[in-house]
Every structure is written in structure tokens, then in C-alpha cells.
Amino acid sequence: MAFVKIGALNLLPPGSAIHVEIGDDAVAVCNVGGALYAMDGICPHSSGPLGYGALDGAILSCPYHGWEFDCRTGAFGGNEDLRLATYPVKVEDGEILVDFA
Numbered sequence: 561m562a563f564v565k566i567g568a569l570n571l572l573p574p575g576s577a578i579h580v581e582i583g584d585d586a587v588a589v590c591n592v593g594g595a596l597y598a599m600d601g602i603c604p605h606s607s608g609p610l611g612y613g614a615l616d617g618a619i620l621s622c623p624y625h626g627w628e629f630d631c632r633t634g635a636f637g638g639n640e641d642l643r644l645a646t647y648p649v650k651v652e653d654g655e656i657l658v659d660f661a
Contacts, residue, residue, distance in 0.1 A: 562659065563657035563658065564659075564660060565655050566589065569651050572596070575593075577611050577615045585601075586601030587599065587611070588600070588609075589658065590631040592617065592631065598631075599634045599647065600634070600644040600645045603625075606625060629644060634646045
């Protein structure tokens, strides 16, 4: 798949995250100090929408039970073997694009 436009950059200020659904896929996009990161948007614990969770630095917490993931790498804080897929992100003309390939 190619890059998909998910929204305007001004909707994602530094220190925030968003949940985006594209067809059957969900992605969490985080703005960590102006750098954008994207990873699978569903928590493997109980299917919580990660983009609605709290972002503390680069750590995104699931809004359901607080599982914490590093949005830069997809790594789960409690088990380095558990990782969510991450995706390339770019900004063009003020729009955020994610490559779900």
C-alpha cells in the first residue's frame, strides 16, 4: 500500500496522539516533540484504541488498561518481545501521510 492521507498536521500538536481507521486497519499516530510516529492502533490486550490513550514523551498508554507502548518502536514496556507494527510517516503540504505497506 502507498502513503495514505490521514489528516491535517495542525490536528496533532506536539505531545498528542490520534486514532485513525482506514478500512479494516487502525493506526495510532503520535507527535513526540514535532517528530511523527505511527504504529498499530489496537492494543493486543483487550483491543483498546491506542490513539485515544495518553502520550507521555514517546510512551503511549492504552486507554482501557494502561498498557504502555513506545510509539517510536512499537515495543511494549513490560515485554520487549511484544511489539506492534510501526509505519513510515511523512508530512506534505500540511497533511499527515502514513504508509501502511
